[in-house]
Amino acid sequence: MKMFLDTANLDEIREGASWGLFDGVTTNPSLIAKEGRDFIATIHEIAELIDGPVSAETVATDAPTMIREGRLLAKVHRNVVVKVPLTIEGIKTCKALADDGIRVNVTLCFQPAQAIYAAKAGAAYISPFVGRLDDVSEDGIDLIAKIVQIYQNYPALETEVLSASIRHPMHVVQSALAGAHVCTAPLKVYKQLFSHPLTDKGNVAFLKDWETVPDRDIIGQVERWLAKRS
Ligand code: G3P
DSSP states (O other): EEEEEEEEOHHHHHHHHHHTTEEEEEEOOOHHHHTTSSSHHHHHHHHHHHHOOEEEOOOOSHHHHHHHHHHHHHOOTTEEEEESSSHHHHHHHHHHHHHTTTEEEEEEEOOOHHHHHHHTOOOSEEEOOOOHHHHHHOHHHHHHHHHHHHHHSTTTTOOOEEBOOSSSSHHHHHHHTTOOOOEEEEEHHHHTTTOOOHHHHHHHHHHHHHSSOOOOOOOHHHHHHHHOOO
16 A cells, blocks of 8 residues: 655655655645645645655636646646545546546545546546544445445556545554555654554563673674675
8 A cells, every 4th residue: 555645744744755655645725724835835845855646636616727727736746646626527627637647636535426436537546535434423444445346346447546534543554454555644643653562662672681782783793794704
């Protein structure tokens, strides 16, 4: 499963990029608004930090203007993927942009039928919102599993299931189990994936025991050992 960062915060993206694990970034109008910076400059900077798809969302509500926005957004950086909402106008936009060869992420998907439309319109990604469905007592991961199954029934489809609105580590694990191609989450959630008390406890014990080893300088030991052999 590919992992995208769901944020427009450049510090978070820089920190995430240093891990070397992330394959792309998703933004939305709320995440952009939160940063209080220029939209296009932010998208360009993000695209320079992570060499992978960077979703930038259109905000018009009619297809002709959305298509114009999308075509222009796609010119900002080769990594830009144009994000459109799952409305009739959004689906028309998706089809037009996909026909132009522009990658589109169709967002705000809450039921499998919507995902069928996105695929038919040539979307590169469909973004079902897992956490927001859980928030209203529906099963977000079940939606991921259903869309994955539907797409698998039609192997010619190239649309990838991008599990979004990820709130905690189990959403990431369950998305992978359900066969999502991508999941997108804030850095905070990815940090939580590292955590296990037995990892911390085990590491403390290893380092404590290492203190009893007479020569603890691994680098020096290996360098001397290599020098002797050459
Ligand atoms: O990118 C959209 C999505 O991931 C939103 O997440 O937490 O606002 O539901 P959230």
